[in-house]
Amino acid sequence: MSNFLKLFNFEWNRFIKLYIILFGLVFIVQMIGLSYLIYDYKAMINLEIGKNHMSTEQFVDMYGMFGIDHLSISILFIAPIGISVAALLFYVPFIWYRDWFARNTFIYRLFMLPTSRMNLLFAKLATIIVGVLSIVAYQLILLVLYKGIISWTIPTAFRNDVSVLEMVMESSYLSIVLPGGVMEFLVAYGLGTMFVIIIFTAILMERSFRWLGAFLGALYIPAMAITFYAPLIIIELFYTSFPLYANELFYVFLVMWIIITVGSLLLSRYLLNRKVTV
Amino acid sequence: MIEVKEVEKKYGKKSVLSGMSFTAHKGEVTCLIGVNGSGKTTILNAIMGLTPFKKGDILIDGKRLHKEMYEKIAYIPDTMTMISSLKISEAFEFMNDFYTVWNQEKAQSLLTFFNLTTDMKISELSKGNKAKVNLVLGLALDVDYVLMDEPFSGIDIFSREEIANVFTSHLIENRGVIVTTHEIQDIEHLIDKAILINDGIVVKEFNAEEVREEQGMSIVDVMREVYRS
Numbered sequence: 001m002s003n004f005l006k007l008f009n010f011e012w013n014r015f016i017k018l019y020i021i022l023f024g025l026v027f028i029v030q031m032i033g034l035s036y037l038i039y040d041y042k043a044m045i046n047l048e049i050g051k052n053h054m055s056t057e058q059f060v061d062m063y064g065m066f067g068i069d070h071l072s073i074s075i076l077f078i079a080p081i082g083i084s085v086a087a088l089l090f091y092v093p094f095i096w097y098r099d100w101f102a103r104n105t106f107i108y109r110l111f112m113l114p115t116s117r118m119n120l121l122f123a124k125l126a127t128i129i130v131g132v133l134s135i136v137a138y139q140l141i142l143l144v145l146y147k148g149i150i151s152w153t154i155p156t157a158f159r160n161d162v163s164v165l166e167m168v169m170e171s172s173y174l175s176i177v178l179p180g181g182v183m184e185f186l187v188a189y190g191l192g193t194m195f196v197i198i199i200f201t202a203i204l205m206e207r208s209f210r211w212l213g214a215f216l217g218a219l220y221i222p223a224m225a226i227t228f229y230a231p232l233i234i235i236e237l238f239y240t241s242f243p244l245y246a247n248e249l250f251y252v253f254l255v256m257w258i259i260i261t262v263g264s265l266l267l268s269r270y271l272l273n274r275k276v277t278v
Numbered sequence: 279m280i281e282v283k284e285v286e287k288k289y290g291k292k293s294v295l296s297g298m299s300f301t302a303h304k305g306e307v308t309c310l311i312g313v314n315g316s317g318k319t320t321i322l323n324a325i326m327g328l329t330p331f332k333k334g335d336i337l338i339d340g341k342r343l344h345k346e347m348y349e350k351i352a353y354i355p356d357t358m359t360m361i362s363s364l365k366i367s368e369a370f371e372f373m374n375d376f377y378t379v380w381n382q383e384k385a386q387s388l389l390t391f392f393n394l395t396t397d398m399k400i401s402e403l404s405k406g407n408k409a410k411v412n413l414v415l416g417l418a419l420d421v422d423y424v425l426m427d428e429p430f431s432g433i434d435i436f437s438r439e440e441i442a443n444v445f446t447s448h449l450i451e452n453r454g455v456i457v458t459t460h461e462i463q464d465i466e467h468l469i470d471k472a473i474l475i476n477d478g479i480v481v482k483e484f485n486a487e488e489v490r491e492e493q494g495m496s497i498v499d500v501m502r503e504v505y506r507s
Contacts, residue, residue: 006375014361103401104358109415111328112359113376114348277329 003115007123011095015127022087023138026080033076034146038153041066045158056157067160068147072171081177084135088128092196095124096203100278107278117272118265121200128196129189136177140164194261198224201264201271208275224264228256279303280325280351280423280454285334287320287478294320295331296478304422304454307445307468309486311459311501312475318458319356321475322425325456326353338423349379354416356428358408360400366411367396377419385418392440406437413441423454430461438464462497472497474504 044063048054054062071077099107110120143164150159168178179185202217209216226233231252235242244252280302287295295317302308310318323329325336327343338347360369366389373380389396392410394403400411409429416424430438442464444450459465466486474482482504489495495503 003376010372103362104360105355106359106361108328108353108355108357109359109372112326112348112353114345114378115376116345275330278323 003113004119004122004126007113007115007119008126011123011127012130015091015095015131018087018091019131019134022084022135026084026135026139027142029080030071030077030142030146033074034071034149036076037070037074038066038150041070041154041158060158065160066150066154066158067162067167068143068150068164069160069162069167069170071146072167072174078173081139081173085177088132088135091131092128092199093203095127096200096207100207105278111276111278118269121265121268121272125193125196125200129193132192133189140178143167190257194228194257194264197261197264197268201268204268204271204276208271208277224260228253228260231256279337279339280456281335281337281340282321282325283335283337285321285324285331285336287317287324287329287331294478295324295334297334298475298479299334300473300480300483302423302454302456302471305452306470307450307455307457307465308471308473309457309459309462309465309469309497310473310475311462311497313505316475317478318475319427320478322353322355322427322456322458325425326351328353349377349419350421351423351425352416352419352421353425354412354427354429356409356431358400358412360411360415362399362401364400365396366394366398366400369400369411369415370396373415373418379420381418381420384420385414388414388417388444391444406433409433410437410441413444417444417450421453423456424450426455426457426459428458428460430459430464462501466497469497472500474501476505 041063045059048059048062049056099105099110111117113120147164151161165180168174169180176188179188198221202220205213205217205220207213231249235244282298282300284297284299285295286293286297294315298317298321300308310321312318320329324331325338325343336343338351341347343351360372364372370380370382370385373385374382386396389411392407392414394407394410394414398407400408403411409431413426413429416426429441433441438461445465445468457465457469462469469486472482472484472486472489473480482500484500486497489497489500
């Protein structure tokens with residue numbers, strides 16, 4: 001096994017505890033949310049149809065049909081996704097800083113491994129990316145499960161069999177986490193990867209030059225954001241009409257993405273090999 | 279041979295290494311001696327590529343440090359270098375995964391020597407036992423050079439004796455060893471070359487045995503003489 005894969009495996013095993021907690025949290029809280037919604041809807045059916053003698057059509061007109069899309073507006077469904085996103089964002093700096101500041105200074109060992117230090121960076125990056133993709137895949141599996149539970153508990157006459165894909169597409173925040181097409185997926189996760197690499201570079205600046213590095217790192221992040229959007233800013237400032245077609249604009253952003261990502265990786269390599277200190 | 283040539287390093291405006299130069303040979307124990315803040319740890323970190331330096335050069339067998347060199351030179355800092363949540367057996371697995379020069383048999387025999395077992399969790403070890411595990415992780419690498427930073431720091435007398443016994447065993451034979459210590463009396467009889475450091479420069483370099491035999495002075499006596507002057 002290559003040293004990168006060994007390091008990735010090692011980082012992943014360190015991540016797994018947090019991951020299991022997140023998996024458990026998402027499932028338990030969303031199940032509570034779904035159970036509550038189903039219970040509430042069925043209680044309403046019993047009240048309106050059983051006691052108030054409302055017809056099925058009248059009930060559906062008044063309360064709507066129950067589908068998986070009901071879930072996407074429940075706080076008990078959204079909150080665990082938000083917590084997972086926050087935990088993963090927290091993990092981006094944590095994955096580096098714990099090696100310096102945990103009870104033992106593991107960074108000594110990592111830097112003394114007979115392998116390229118860039119393998120450390122790529123292993124940490126891969127851990128974050130695979131972590132995000134795994135939690136997204138897990139959420140998709142859970143949505144299929146929830147759909148099954150709805151089919152099992154809600155009678156057909158009251159059920160809106162919205163597919164998981166439709167639910168995702170209709171939800172503004174879910175469509176960000178779970179993009180509909182391959183291109184949208186590549187754009188969303190490509191931008192996410194670039195963001196993580198920029199943060200890693202800023203952390204390595206801080207670890208190399210301490211306070212000055214922290215200042216430079218704090219400047220680096222917005223500087224890279226401005227650089228990425230520079231083509232749009234230039235167009236906005238100097239053109240009266242928009243001079244690019246959508247596909248041309250996409251290629252412009254692709255070039256900016258390559259410049260920033262490769263540039264940040266090269267800067268990180270320089271810092272890791274020449275400037276960073278234990 | 280490890281060659282340190284005119285190495286300079288600053289932390290902010292404070293100069294920590296001010297043109298430090300010395301050599302350490304294979305088969306010799308070289309001891310860096312100096313008061314706190316004299317630059318002992320910094321020069322070891324610099325040799326291992328763990329802290330950048332401004333000027334000068336460091337060569338190991340005539341070559342600058344690169345990633346393959348970590349199979350040739352081991353460093354035992356005065357801080358535990360393995361994750362505390364691991365068991366000793368897992369720490370050994372980690373070392374075995376990454377170092378082709380990891381010697382599992384040697385690691386096991388050293389662990390037995392220290393009365394430790396592989397099922398122990400690092401976080402549950404005392405400070406002395408952690409230092410011993412750290413020592414095992416460094417000494418079980420079949421390398422040409424071993425660097426040790428304050429191996430006796432904060433360790434009780436019995437653990438110190440055990441660690442000093444490891445020094446006298448075959449484990450450091452034929453290796454080049456650079457050690458920094460305040461507890462000079464524990465290993466004085468093992469030191470071939472003593473290098474006194476002050477304010478980031480070498481103030482005196484001498485062969486410990488020659489001074490002992492020709493002038494009847496111990497390393498501590500020489501230290502007193504140098505620092506008083």
